[in-house]
Amino acid sequence: MIDKIKEEIEGGRAVVLPTETVYGLFARALDEKAVDHVYQLKGRPRDKALNLNVASFEDILNFSKNQPAYLQKLVETFLPGPLTIILTANERVPVWVNSSLPTVGFRMPSHPLTLELIRETGPLIGPSANISGQASGVSFQQILEDFDQEVLGIEDDAFLTGQDSTILDLSGDQARILRQGSIRREDILAQIPEIPFEEV
Numbered sequence: 001m002i003d004k005i006k007e008e009i010e011g012g013r014a015v016v017l018p019t020e021t022v023y024g025l026f027a028r029a030l031d032e033k034a035v036d037h038v039y040q041l042k043g044r045p046r047d048k049a050l051n052l053n054v055a056s057f058e059d060i061l062n063f064s065k066n067q068p069a070y071l072q073k074l075v076e077t078f079l080p081g082p083l084t085i086i087l088t089a090n091e092r093v094p095v096w097v098n099s100s101l102p103t104v105g106f107r108m109p110s111h112p113l114t115l116e117l118i119r120e121t122g123p124l125i126g127p128s129a130n131i132s133g134q135a136s137g138v139s140f141q142q143i144l145e146d147f148d149q150e151v152l153g154i155e156d157d158a159f160l161t162g163q164d165s166t167i168l169d170l171s172g173d174q175a176r177i178l179r180q181g182s183i184r185r186e187d188i189l190a191q192i193p194e195i196p197f198e199e200v
Helices: 002-010 032-042 056-061 070-076 114-121 139-146 185-191
Strands: 013-017 022-027 049-052 083-087 103-108 166-169 176-179
Touching: 002 022, 002 103, 002 114, 013 083, 013 114, 013 139, 022 114, 032 185, 056 070, 070 083
Parallel strands: 049 103, 083 166
Antiparallel strands: 013 022, 083 103, 166 176
C-alpha cells in the first residue's frame, strides 16, 4: 500500500495521510497542477496559503530566510510534532503554495509513515482532509465519502488527537502564537527561554 501511495504522490495526485492532529490531504508542493488539484478537491479559496510539510531542519532552511538563532533548538525540541512554524519565505517557495505572501508555514508531522513519505517525495502540502469550511477530518471513512472515493490514503484514526497544531509565527521581531494547539507558550519558553514573545 505504501508503494501505491508513493506512486500516487509522484504522479501528481493527492492522498489522505494521518498526522498527529488530523488527516491531511497531501500532494507534491513543487508541482503546481498537484496543488491546484488539492484546492479543487477541498473547494479552498486560492488566497488561503498552504504550509510546506518537510522532514528535516535542513528542509526548513532550504525554503526560508532570516531565520532566528534559536530556530534549530526549537525544531529539535518540538518537531516532529503538532507545531506549525511560520518564517520568511525565500525565492524557492512557489507562489501557488504561499499565495505570494512573504511568509511560509512549515509542518513536520510525527506519524512515522507520513514522515517517511515526506522524506522520500517531499516537500508536500498537507492541508486538513476536509471540504473547506467543514470540520477537520478525523474519520478516514468519512473523508473518503466526502471526496467521493477520489483519493487513496492510509487509515490510522487511533493516532489522531483531533486538535489542530499550534501556529507559531517567527517572521517578525517577536514570536506570536496565531493559533493555540496542544503546545503552549509556556511549554516553548520552558525549553527555549530566549524566544522573544510579544506581550499578551
